[in-house]
Amino acid sequence: MFKVLVPVKRVVDYAVRVSPRSDGLDVDLAGVRMAMNPFDAIALEEAVRLKEAGYAGEIVAVSIGPADADETLRQALALGADRALRIDVPASPEPLQVARLLAALARSERVDLLLLGKQAIDDDANQVAQMCAGLLAWPQACFASKIRVGARWQVEREVDGGIETVEFELPAVISADLRLNTPRYVKLPAVMAARRKTVESLVPAALGIDIATLTHRLSVARPPARPAGIRVDSAAACVAAMVERGALGGHNPVKATAPPPFAPAARALVVGLNAQDGELPGLVAAAARLAGHVDVLDDGLRPDGLLAGAARRLCCAAPAPSIDALADWIAALARDYDCVIAAADSGGKDWLPRAAALDGAQAFSDVIGIAGADTLLRAIYAGDLIETVRNRQPRLWMTVRATAFRAIAGAHPLRIDQAGPATGASRVRVLGRQAQGGETLKDARALVAGGRPLGSAERFAAVLGPLAERLRGTLAASRAAVDAGYAPNSWQVGQTGQIVAPGVYVAAGISGAAQHVAGMRDSGLIVAINTDPDAPMMKLADIAWQADLFDAVPALCAALDARGVTIAGAAPDYSRCGPA
Ligand SMILES: Cc1cc2nc3c(=O)[nH]c(=O)nc-3n(C[C@H](O)[C@H](O)[C@H](O)COP(=O)(O)OP(=O)(O)OC[C@H]3O[C@@H](n4cnc5c(N)ncnc54)[C@H](O)[C@@H]3O)c2cc1C
Structure with a gap:
């Protein structure tokens, strides 16, 4: 035993x-x-x-x-x-x-x-x-x-x-x-x-x-409040408010001219091997805010445009054989860098702390802001508070919430070198991966998220799917909906699910517990549909509609159709709706 x-x-x-x-x-x-x-x-x-x-x-x-x-x-x-x-x-x-x-x-x-x-x-x-x-x-x-x-x-x-x-x-x-x-x-x-x-x-x-x-907390503050939202009482008013706020024109995150780096002589490595495409521009932007030279390590298959702000691309065609081999490899590569960055997702959060520990470094998770060469902002207590921390170590390791950094405009030709593959001891073997569609959440322009009242996987897809389709978005869920088996775990948004910031986030029957809000508070436009006018989500939302979602969501679809709102983009695929 x-x-x-x-x-x-x-x-x-x-x-x-x-x-x-x-x-x-x-x-x-x-x-x-x-x-x-x-x-x-x-x-x-x-x-x-x-x-x-x-x-x-x-x-x-x-x-x-x-x-x-x-x-x-x-x-x-x-x-x-x-x-x-x-x-x-x-x-x-x-x-x-x-x-x-x-x-x-x-x-x-x-x-x-x-x-x-x-x-x-x-x-x-x-x-x-x-x-x-x-x-x-x-x-x-x-x-x-x-x-x-x-x-x-x-x-x-x-x-x-x-x-x-x-x-x-x-x-x-x-x-x-x-x-x-x-x-x-x-x-x-x-x-x-x-x-x-x-x-x-x-x-x-x-x-x-x-x-x-190895680090020092400088201050703790509440995150900036969103501007007060409006209340609507009909589907037509809801659609009108969405149109007025430009929410139905597609989500094109504004690209920024890169501000000068805090440490022009520093070298940063962005490890994009496991990152979703939509995360890469934000990761590179974070790296470029810190360091004058940015290398990106990825599989070499993604469009160069995602890497604007980087100087060099390190291509590793072979996937790492295991998490421990990957961490060993990155810990060795890190010796050439002052800063190592990965996405604050389930991939980056898996290997980066391990690699940092091998380097004797305390890592920073979920970084949402950079205020100096050694000064970072990160979310704590499910995003209820933001701490500003100072790094006191020679090398900075961090996972970054890509949605918190604006992509850099204008891609320049990249120098391309081959890297890896990772070798070394593999103590963990991946037997398989069952995809559930959650990998598209971070890239989605719109998310239609459902909560506990949906009642079943069938109703989840039947009620919310048509709205997601019209918004050219995809489905997401609260923990209560996932735990009840209405949606797969990878659709969960929140403190312990995915952190997303789509152009539009429709929260249908979601109370707005701090743990859920932690994952979506930075969305472009938040629309809440809830029978309870005092639910925290109704107070957070830009557009709040007190209504029964089973009436309101179909009415919203009809109002979108009546107004002739069409949004370009591929229609979503709900064939994988329901629990694993
Ligand atoms: C350690 C920890 C981590 C957690 N991590 C997460 C996380 O990552 N993500 C997450 O989501 N939660 C997380 N939770 C759970 C979280 O605290 C809440 O319990 C959960 O978010 C509630 O889900 P819900 O809003 O769907 O359900 P409920 O809280 O039950 O809310 C349902 C809402 O639907 C409304 N409603 C009911 N019927 C209708 C109707 N017909 N039409 C419209 N509205 C209706 C109600 O008024 C209510 O506001 C975590 C909790 C813990 C302790």
Whole structure:
């Protein structure tokens, strides 16, 4: 039987809306309700299920933080962990330091499986599992939605395009996604018993780890508010408002003349191997804002126009054999660069933290702004807050939300060189990928997103499909709709789904929880259809229509037809509508 280590982080409860502190230097945590990070609860539940099924032996829960983390550890004991251990630090360290502590603990405890939540819902970094795997040179299977135990383990991973199945042997690192399981409730007798158990404690020095910080938070602020929207009361008024706002003319993101780079002598590498076409211009624009010289590494098959702002293209025709081989390769390539950039999608977030850890660097996730050569803006707390952070390391590693950067106008001829392919140890084998259509979400000019009230996969497609067709867009969904099986997981928009910014985002029957808004708040025009006038989405929307979506969406289609609005572009394909 194998031994499992499950880290559990104490975070602000997901339902609490946090604010910046009055001095604007940090998040105001005074008196807020705390809870176990929901993804860690899922990881712990999976470990307990593996134990109940006779596979796992001892489960060790670990938390890294001050004494109040003991409360979270006692909850872990009540939920089924055998031992609880706190690494005593005054405040939660950066992901790289957390990963170093966990990797050292995994070695000293002779752990076979490190089972983590895929991200903590406070810093939303999504890095620790990947970094641990890199530091331990173990296989990684991140964003797991199904685990099959065997001589070779198989894990189904939620990726932007659908589901990917990977195979590997223990020891390994697995990070849990939302749909891996539904955690059990803690029973009162178990809570009482957990109170009597010991929480072990040790200091970082006992593991030989120095937790000095490599980055510095400069400030925390709310994101800029959208201009107040309007309320409409009919389909005709809704279409008129959409036309007036230019939402029906197709989505052509404005291209910008590149502003001068903050570090003209710096060299940036944009790794576009896994990025969607629509992400590349934004990634290059971000790189060009930082560095005077930008190289792009991709498969060489995409149009040059997507790379405006780059000087050189490194073509790698062969796909990397595995995530670990890719990370090893990029970590070696990075020695020639001051900055390495990938898309903040399921591909970039998988390999980049691992490669950064191999380079001894703390990476930055979900960068949405660049304010200086070493100063970045990124979304935290599901996008409710924006932090400005300073990098103090020689090399900058980051995943970038491509939608936050305007494509650069005017492509110049690129120098082209061959690169790779990635070789090296492959501890993870990809067995297959089941496409679900989600790979088109980031490129879509319009998204018609549905929520819980849709009621079934058939109704989801039948009601929303015709509107998406008329808008020459595609379908998206809330987590509630995905969890209920009305839409595939890769259509999920939000904190733990895809981050999108189409020209038009129609939210039909979506309440507008912070976790959903995190994925779509930068859309060009937001149209909300909801029976509840006070739903957060109705307050966020540019055009809000209080109506039953089952009447409103067909009426909107009819109004578009009556007005003769036609939009150029290929009609979408809904043949893959419905769950995997
Ligand atoms: C760690 C964590 C991560 C999460 N990540 C995500 C994420 O990435 N994406 C995401 O979407 N969610 C995410 N969630 C879930 C999120 O908190 C919400 O629960 C979810 O977004 C709700 O989905 P919904 O709006 O479809 O459903 P509900 O909250 O049930 O809202 C349904 C809405 O439909 C309206 N309605 C009902 N009937 C009709 C009708 N006939 N016509 C029109 N309107 C109607 C209601 O008024 C309501 O506003 C996450 C949660 C957690 C804890």
